[in-house]
Amino acid sequence: MYTHSEQLFKRAELSIPGGVNSPVRAFKNVGGTPVFIKSAKGAYLYDEDGNKYIDYINSWGPMILGHSYEPVTKALQQQLQFSLSYGAPTELELQMAELIKEMAPNVELIRMVNSGTEACMSALRLARGYTGKNKVIKFEGCYHGHADSFLVTAGSGVASLGIHLVPGVTNGVAQDTLTAAYNDIQSVKDLIAQCKDEVAAIIVEPVAGNMGCVPPHPDFLQSLRYICDEEGALLIFDEVMTGFRLAAGGAQELYGVDADLIAYGKIIGGGLPVGAYGGRKKFMEHVAPLGKVYQAGTLSGNPLAMRAGYTLLSELQKNRNLYDELEEKAALLEKSLLETFKVAGRPVRINRVGSMISGFFSENPVIDFSTASASDKKLFSQYFHYCLLNGIYLPPSPFESWFVSHAIGEMEIEKTVAITQKFLEHS
Numbered sequence: 295m296y297t298h299s300e301q302l303f304k305r306a307e308l309s310i311p312g313g314v315n316s317p318v319r320a321f322k323n324v325g326g327t328p329v330f331i332k333s334a335k336g337a338y339l340y341d342e343d344g345n346k347y348i349d350y351i352n353s354w355g356p357m358i359l360g361h362s363y364e365p366v367t368k369a370l371q372q373q374l375q376f377s378l379s380y381g382a383p384t385e386l387e388l389q390m391a392e393l394i395k396e397m398a399p400n401v402e403l404i405r406m407v408n409s410g411t412e413a414c415m416s417a418l419r420l421a422r423g424y425t426g427k428n429k430v431i432k433f434e435g436c437y438h439g440h441a442d443s444f445l446v447t448a449g450s451g452v453a454s455l456g457i458h459l460v461p462g463v464t465n466g467v468a469q470d471t472l473t474a475a476y477n478d479i480q481s482v483k484d485l486i487a488q489c490k491d492e493v494a495a496i497i498v499e500p501v502a503g504n505m506g507c508v509p510p511h512p513d514f515l516q517s518l519r520y521i522c523d524e525e526g527a528l529l530i531f532d533e534v535m536t537g538f539r540l541a542a543g544g545a546q547e548l549y550g551v552d553a554d555l556i557a558y559g560k561i562i563g564g565g566l567p568v569g570a571y572g573g574r575k576k577f578m579e580h581v582a583p584l585g586k587v588y589q590a591g592t593l594s595g596n597p598l599a600m601r602a603g604y605t606l607l608s609e610l611q612k613n614r615n616l617y618d619e620l621e622e623k624a625a626l627l628e629k630s631l632l633e634t635f636k637v638a639g640r641p642v643r644i645n646r647v648g649s650m651i652s653g654f655f656s657e658n659p660v661i662d663f664s665t666a667s668a669s670d671k672k673l674f675s676q677y678f679h680y681c682l683l684n685g686i687y688l689p690p691s692p693f694e695s696w697f698v699s700h701a702i703g704e705m706e707i708e709k710t711v712a713i714t715q716k717f718l719e720h721s
């Protein structure tokens with residue numbers, strides 16, 4: 295007897311590559327069949343078989359205040375009556391840009407796009423156009439979307455599927471992408487020394503979330519800032535995950551480090567497909583039509599997407615307590631899980647920054663991609679399936695951060711801890 299999700303997955307495999315529209319959803323890293331979601335509200339997802347799950351994915355970040363968040367759904371209902379897209383400027387786009395400038399440091403001009411991939415890809419093109427140089431330094435295990443330049447030793451689904459070099463990315467592109475180890479400044483210095491005057495940009499997830507959650511060492515980001523200044527390269531913060539999540543001003547605010555260009559996604563769209571890249575005017579004025587660095591989008595600044603994003607960001611701006619409350623919830627989850635593993639005498643490493651958190655089945659600190667890869671992935675798969683069976687929806691890979699939403703309360707955290715305890719007793 296197949297579940298409804300299993301039946302849907304079999305059908306989906308006949309029409310969609312691997313049955314999914316984004317690879318990590320296929321459960322390849324943990325095995326088994328993905329559950330098909332029918333609806334979501336607050337802290338919970340509901341699947342096609344009527345099962346209910348505490349959601350620690352939250353659409354991979356956007357649903358920071360929980361699902362079907364009323365101010366956003368109401369705003370969208372209102373917006374619907376004004377048609378769906380015009381391909382012409384709107385006041386909404388302007389409000390959005392002004393709000394982001396108020397919230398985020400170092401943003402004087404901001405361009406809306408439709409995904410995090412587009413945001414990172416466009417920021418890199420601008421860095422190359424501005425500096426006249428070609429090479430980019432990225433970090434092993436970081437993911438900046440699926441543009442060719444970033445698919446070299448990338449994190450997220452690329453890591454989960456164990457793909458090192460992506461077929462279809464030309465050698466020419468790949469040789470302009472240099473890869474350093476996260477939290478290892480010497481590896482960056484070595485690359486710079488090898489490619490003097492050739493590096494246009496260093497792009498980094500200021501808190502990595504695509505090899506599981508891996509925080510930056512103290513001074514790591516500041517050292518990157520220093521190296522970029524010395525080298526005449528631009529520092530790009532990929533704040534697609536961290537933006538508006540770790541603080542209203544994202545990781546730039548949290549760590550007090552200024553980036554030259556910042557890429558946003560996820561929360562910025564409130565659940566609709568939005569990305570953005572921005573920075574100081576002296577860089578952004580090179581973007582077309584002001585400058586020659588061409589970048590465009592038929593649906594960019596789409597009114598529905600702007601309305602959703604603007605409403606969510608306004609809530610986050612108005613109510614700064616939300617960040618303290620998210621911190622408290624995630625800290626409680628971290629503390630309780632650590633305690634549970636300790637009592638069970640089982641090794642675990644929990645990495646957390648604000649509401650980004652990951653548990654690694656490892657004795658050793660997880661500080662980069664190689665230490666993340668050394669964790670016990672088989673045990674993670676077992677843990678994942680045990681949680682899923684018991685109503686907890688974790689990312690289906692150890693190479694993904696979990697996201698705590700504001701809708702998650704003590705009850706959900708207690709249940710997560712109780713299920714973890716049972717798992718440890720049985721495994």
Ligand code: PMP
Binds near residue numbers: 354410438533560
């Ligand atoms: N950068 C980071 C840090 C991300 O986590 C992601 C997506 N997980 C992206 C870029 C790409 O965003 P998108 O999937 O919206 O293209």
